[in-house]
Amino acid sequence: MGRYVVRRVIQAIPVILGATFLIYALVFLLPGDPIQALAGERRADPTVVAMLHNRYHLDDPFFLQYWHYLVGLFQGDFGEDYRGNAVVDVMTRAFPYTINLALTALVIEMVVGVVAGVIAALRRGRFIDNLVLISTLMVISIPTFVIGFVLQLLLGVKLHTDYGIDFFPVSFNEDAGFRAYLLPAYVLASTSLAYIARLTRTSLIEVMRADYVRTAVAKGLSPLRVVVRHGLRNALIPIVTFLGMDLGSLMGGAVITEGIFNIPGIGHQLFQSVYLRERTIVVGVVSALVLVYLFTNLVVDLLYAVLDPRIRYE
Amino acid sequence: MTDTTKPSGARDGGPRLDAVELLGARRENLVPGTPLLEVDDLHVEFATRDGIAKAVNGVSYSVSAGETLAVLGESGSGKSVTAQAIMGILDMPPGRITAGKILFRGQDLLRMSSKARRAVRGRKIAMIFQDALSSLNPVLSVGFQLGEMFRAHHGTSRKEAKDKAIELMERVRIPAARQRVNDFPHQFSGGMRQRIMIAMALSMEPDLIIADEPTTALDVTVQAQVMDLLAELQAEFHMGLILITHDLGVVADVADKIAVMYAGRIVETSPVHELYARPAHPYTKGLLNSIPRLDQKGQNLYAIQGLPPSLLKIPTGCAFNPRCDRTQDRCLVELPPLVPVLDAEGADLPGRHSACHFWKETLHG
Ligand SMILES: Nc1ncnc2c1ncn2[C@@H]1O[C@H](COP(=O)(O)OP(=O)(O)O)[C@@H](O)[C@H]1O
């Protein structure tokens, strides 16, 4: 298994290189001058522009610029943005918000999604099952930003103005602590939550038909033990995979949610940086996200072997 | 002092045992020869897309302690469904028990609370399934799955349960049990897996074991070993055994009596050796003729013509009539009841019944 991990890590290197190259090239191809973008609507002073171009090698050919960037990267230097801030600082400031948000979302979708799915599966064809099926279908078909704005209006604004309840901050507020993440995390989790509920339902229904569940019943085990030990234990295998893959998507997908709720995380940062042509920040953030993807993927694959002893990695 | 010759229920004069008493009932408390389990006129049907499939249509059989009943019949004849009804593991829906009784130590399992039923399941009546690979949970170690019986039924600690699991594995002669207790089902051979199923069924020292085609999925050489083990343990624990099979060859050495099923009905019952010598139903005769025999090497193997009927549309009269070489008009309209058969002199043949209008001709002709 150790060798398997080493192989996977080695395989990750070209993926990360490819990702940085792609993002670097895409930002390079964006029309508009990054130094001019810094000045906004005003016309920037041509001498300053020329000076900054020189400082950031902006007039060099693309490949040379990329080469400079790579060399820096291998020395652990993510470079700096056009305002002179180290990219590492920008990222370490923004990432904790997004990590908090994504992890809260992950917990919400796991708990609510799995519970809803289990209840639906065990009450198949009844009212509660249909309720889960229809509501999840709605959540899946409504865009996240609509859900975001609606919940912000209902739970953030209305609850405050109509009932005087201030539980969910309308806009992100550091002082509110963990509470500030609840509503955004729920919005961020909503689509995945719906998928997990449906996936759990299907998976559990399938597993409950298996021969070994029949054996468990024939052993005289309690219904709870049959469902949890023999049903869920097997039904959760595909769900763990989904959750692992989803952590990366949640962090990348936070752009919209962070925008709606004003959370200063990497989604926010990414959006601004693309707008400002801040190549180094965009590449840094995206590469970090790629790393998260690769890492969670590896963890999921390893977890898979723990959950299903039939799988072995050599 | 406990009266060892009466059923424990007789102590308070009540005909019924409650669940607690039932669990407390000792094997010695049984009247010798009183059936442990009696299935009485059981009817089971399934709601399918194409209509109602009548899988079991009035099955009655009984097993006593220490006795082996072989239930024989082509696949689809309702053997497993009957067993599942006894265990209480029928898929309901689509399945439905429409009539009948299943008396275990005189008490109707079908009328018990689900809690009382669960106390019987696995503990007093245990089941061995055909395909041990799919019947064992793939993600739990065999030690866990064996130990779970003790933990669930006796509240044994995790550690002690593991020791019990090892003991059980040794009992069914799995080599290196202590080293293998944490292995998973897929790491064992088919024969070893079936031994684990047997160990699991045996764990609570049940009164009755139902083995549903326990050797069908195994290699021929392994089949005999597993069958011998099962027979040996049954004798040792003086259990009742219902052995379901479609293979007449398997049962000859181990069974005491045989019930032959066709289209959800018992068509013949008999002590095992008499059945082989003189079948009293044309279907049984066909089955016997289709066993390959060494002394008939080279000859064409006999096979019963035609196919078993669709359970959605069982023929009127005798269900076997489209395939039978004795069919008369009567067979097309009149359902033959399962009646005792007599020998040529008119004397009773104990344990022998046939559901053929022409059992006399079949038996003596
Ligand atoms: N879960 C089920 N749903 C629908 N029909 C079933 C189900 N289980 C069994 N049956 C029906 O009952 C018939 C008898 O099945 P079974 O008792 O398994 O036969 P066998 O004698 O081979 O064990 C089958 O042919 C099938 O039509």
Ligand SMILES: [Mg+2]
């Ligand atoms: Mg069967």
